[in-house]
Amino acid sequence: MGRTSKDKRDVYYRLAKENGWRARSAFKLLQLDEEFQLFQGVTRAVDLCAAPGSWSQVLSQKIGGQGSGHVVAVDLQAMAPLPGVLQIQGDITQLSTAKEIIQHFEGCPADLVVCDGAPDVTGLHDVDEYMQAQLLLAALNIATHVLKPGGCFVAKIFRGRDVTLIYSQLRVFFSSVLCAKPRSSRNSSIEAFAVCQGYDPPAGFLPDLTKPLLDHSYDPDFNQLDGPTRIIVPFVTCGDLSSYDSDRSYPLDLEDGSEYKYTPPTQPPISPPYQEACTLKKKGRLAKEIRPQDCPISTVDSMPQPLAAPQRHTLLPSEVEDNGMNCSP
Ligand SMILES: C[S@@+](CC[C@H](N)C(=O)[O-])C[C@H]1O[C@@H](n2cnc3c(N)ncnc32)[C@H](O)[C@@H]1O
Structure with missing residues (x-):
């Protein structure tokens, strides 16, 4: 594959490099914010599964730029430093990680927790969907330790067969749950984002990272005979219709007539697993x-x-x- 072949194939990949983002996923968070004003009034944000760091870049620009903002980024992998972002190299399933986050916020809870986490895909769709769901539940679980009441949680979700079960679990903890698809997320992909607003855990809920959340033991509507309720949530596409379609190829020459110039990646991962x-x-x-x-x-x-x-x-x-x-x- 040549140096420019990915640029020809994916306009968001190319724009990310031209605009200094570490990954094309930056546009997903920006388009989610356009629709939901995620950063309004946020001073403490947590970026779970953050490497190589484009969501942390967006957070630090939108929140950190206001002077009083604090951003904590967590990933299993090491990440090159980013101004205004405190990094934890750790596992989001571990209690020690939750404690470290709280410590960095000096005991205060976060206003916003985002997670663009993805396990290594196997190509076996059922296994991949299951693993993604487990990672989302792990993110929700750690969010219950660090999020303030009324806070917001955004996480990558695969719209697989059992996604309605996950929605019902999320609804136990949030007053509003939506499924959002930014324009920069390919239509051909089952990826979407659960946007959960108004954190409101059930009375008596005690955060516990050792407890798998999908057992619905905290769900007031849970009925042992019927099993967990499956719910359907609103589906929202975000990103202006004039924005680029991530499933299309675009010419390399820019619209303003200027000639295309190859831009190297902004910040390659410093120690990738591959x-x-x-x-x-x-x-x-x-x-x-x-x-x-x-x-x-x-x-x-x-x-x-x-x-x-x-x-x-x-x-x-x-x-x-x-x-x-x-x-x-
Ligand atoms: C798609 S990348 C995230 C991209 C990032 N949002 C960005 O904009 O640059 C997914 C990340 O999830 C991380 N991850 C997967 N499982 C994790 C876990 N249990 N704890 C922490 N990070 C995890 C991986 O190491 C990987 O870096």
């Missing part, structure tokens, strides 16, 4: 595609062919989305 794959690729030792035409004819004729399509055994670094990491030597 670093080993990058090193192997540079040495030419990364697994290659096995195509049927590469097999000896006798083998192709005589052996059953259970898998007709080319099989790729290792995810190529160039396929890793959104991160600005360039593995080319």
Whole structure:
């Protein structure tokens, strides 16, 4: 893949680099804010699963810029420093992480908790949806430790088969729950964002990170015989209709007539989990595609062919989305 091929393919990826954002996801948060005014009156915000840091950049500009704002970013991975953002390299499922966040806010709760977290995708849709739901519940669980009553929680959600169960869980804790799809999130992706406003935990609720929230034990409407209620929430698209369509390709030359100039990624991840794959690729030792035409004819004729399509055994670094990491030597 050439240096500009991703720029040709994805206008938000290219705009992110041109505007100094670390990842194209910055536009998702900006478009969510356009619709819901998420940052209004916010002085303390938590960015869960923050690396490489484009949402933290947005938060620090929108909140930190007001002087009194505080932003705490948490991720398993190390992240290059960002002005106005306090970083915790940690796991959002751990109580110690919740304690560290509160400590940074000097005991005060947060006004806003956002989570764009994603586990490593396997390509098996059911497994990926399940893992995403678990990560969202972990984010909700840690949010119950750090969010102020009335506060807002925004988290990436996969609109899979059982998403209505997650909505009903979120409704136990928030007076308003919506599903939002920013223009910069591809239509072809089941990704969307749960926007939950008015944090209002049930009476007697005690935050507990060891308790899986989906057991509905805190749900006042829960009926043992019927199981948890499934609810449907409003679906809102956000981002002006004049904004770019993330599923389309756009010409590289800019609309004002100026000529396209390649911009390198703003801040590649400093220690990505696929670093080993990058090193192997540079040495030419990364697994290659096995195509049927590469097999000896006798083998192709005589052996059953259970898998007709080319099989790729290792995810190529160039396929890793959104991160600005360039593995080319
Ligand atoms: C799509 S990226 C987030 C992009 C980020 N919002 C941005 O704008 O740059 C997802 C992140 O979730 C993080 N993550 C996944 N599980 C986590 C966990 N249990 N605790 C903390 N971070 C986690 C990954 O390390 C990864 O960096």
